Amino acid sequence: MAARDQIVGYANELLEVAKWPEFAPPGLQVVGAPEVEKIVSGVSASRELFEHAAALDAQLVLVHHGLFWRNEPLVVDRRLRGRLEALFRADLSLVAYHLALDAHPEVGNAAQLAGRLEVEIEAPFAGVGIGGRLRTPLAVGELAAAVAAIVEREPLVLAGGPERVERLAIATGGGGYELIAAAHAGYDALLTGEPEEPSLHAARELGIHLLAAGHHATERLGVQALGARLAEHFGVAHEYVEIPNPV
16 A cells, blocks of 8 residues: 555656646646555546446556646536546546656657667657667568557558658657658658648658557557556556547
């Protein structure tokens, strides 16, 4: 068992949350039980996730996409009420990390993908992403197959780059708008979650590949890595709950 506030303080420090101009408040968003024996992690806040966490006897839910966003109305509607009721009913705390989790060089979404793809990291990319060189250059089809094996989803491939991919930029989630920046920085391909409508022609005209493997799918790894890190550090249990999302 560990104190909730110690867990949150450790995570805030690890992720250096003060560095990031967030779209939503990072860290503790809903206050529940002061002591934690089990953490449940998931990609995005939802009533379904919270109900799963309650059934698993968790005291803390850790997510990448939390409850509160600057672009949403400040109204407790049916959606938000249902989520809050599920949390309060089970005395669950909710902790969320967005950009800080995307960007972290070890447990971050981009870093976790880079490690599994055997990318030798050279530099940050686009603020919260990573750029590097594949240890073994791959044809774009081979790279797409490797990505599919990791994220369990076939990526959309907009091919426009060289025969073999050597330098890869990774910007997970909604990072498809960084395609032009990746091309200008000399990358052969950009791995992201969501493409944008102009991406097809931009890829062809700039000589770069775009692989879009899904916003949810490309952001499943970071929250699992962070949950595992917290569980190991504090001696508590951790379980990841997958709520499938085709987006």
